[in-house]
Amino acid sequence: MGTDQQFFCGNRMDGYEERRNKVRRFQLTSDIFFCKVLEDKEACQEVVRILLGHPSLVVKDVKTQYSIRNIENRSVVLDVLAEDTDGRMVNVEMQVSEDEDHQRRARYYQASMDMSFLEKGCPYEELPELYLIFITEKDFLCQKTGISYIDRVVRGRGTVTDNGVHEVYANLTYGCEDEKIDELLRYMKRSDCDYQTEVFPNVVRKVRYLKEQKEGVEIMCKILEEEREQGIRIGVKRGIEQGIKEGMAQGIERGMEKGIRAFICDNREENIPRERVLVKLQKRFELSVGEAEMWLEKYWG
Known part of the structure; x- marks a missing residue:
């Protein structure tokens, strides 16, 4: 541990206790805390499985605060980018403090990721299946439900078409019919260390570690x-x-x-x-x- 960190976190007990109390007040709605919890592969897998409704999905790699640089245009920093064992990519964003056009943000994030995924000269078929999960404070889609799954539909026909991109918008305002999703979204607003659940135990474990254990x-x-x-x-x-x-x-x-x-x-x-x-x-x-x-x-x- 460096000297600055010792003074900041350990040598002065009053300062350390004050900081620990601040850490205890963190919730998963904080993107900083959210990223630290979901960098744990098991915790990330639980969140992705629950929100996508894929109980057998296996996460093999997780990156947090993943930066995609664009020299000429706007760069992006993704909260969480995960890859599963089938090569599908999942971007999870905690955007509760942002009052922006979330759908256009998702559009730009998707475009930025696609540009970074596909190397020059490669066919478009090599673009991976991509899931974008945005967690927001308000129900900006006005659907009066805690989660919405967006499909591309042929107008007048109702036929669903698939370009490999799947958008999911969850919000912390409304409840969900799905009990697991509802429980997870409610927990994100509280993030208690002593919470007991069999639905996402690894999320709670990581929260407890960051809030209670010295390391x-x-x-x-x-x-x-x-x-x-x-x-x-x-x-x-x-x-x-x-x-x-x-x-x-x-x-x-x-x-x-x-x-x-x-x-x-x-x-x-x-x-x-x-x-x-x-x-x-x-x-x-x-x-x-x-x-x-x-x-x-x-x-x-």
Whole structure:
């Protein structure tokens, strides 16, 4: 374990306990927590089997936070991408905090995945069967049910056609006639450690590990630290971008100050020692000792 992680998750008991309490409040509706739980192959398999209604499906590989880069256009980061033993691909997205056009998002994700799956010169038949499962807060399809399966149908004929893409939209607002799906979606909103079930025991096991066991809590602590620091970097970047419009020097200065202030305040809240923050500040923002001291005097309080 690195020095920063020790201070963040272990050496200061008050800070550690505070972080552990925050981790305990996580639910599967958090995409960060959702991804950590479903990177467990058995847990992912349970979720996919239940939501697709395929009890015999076997997941052989799982990737979380899977990035598909596009040099010229928008890149995507998939929450969960799984492959089963028959070569079928399953993308599971937790999108409860997003108020967007989920169907067009699914369309773009599918296109991005297809581009990454099919190598140049290969026939289209080699595209794998693809399942997209989007879990949202609201019933944006207005079907008054907790899960909807979308088919391509010939208008006026009712004939279902198959291009290998299957869209599934689950929501956390309505219940489901299927008891297993209903139980799973209800659990996602609570994510209790002491929950007892025979339907998805591996999901509960992974939740319990991340919330209760020291190793799991430290994993979540590290992720939260990385997310916080990424947010600081984004803040600095946005400040610099704003600087292009307002005047480069002034914009960079504003962006740097916002990032430094957030960094100092967050570390102080975590009870990380002042002298340790001083060292981290110099490294993170390439400051001299004097400059770092100046910012600490201003924002440490």
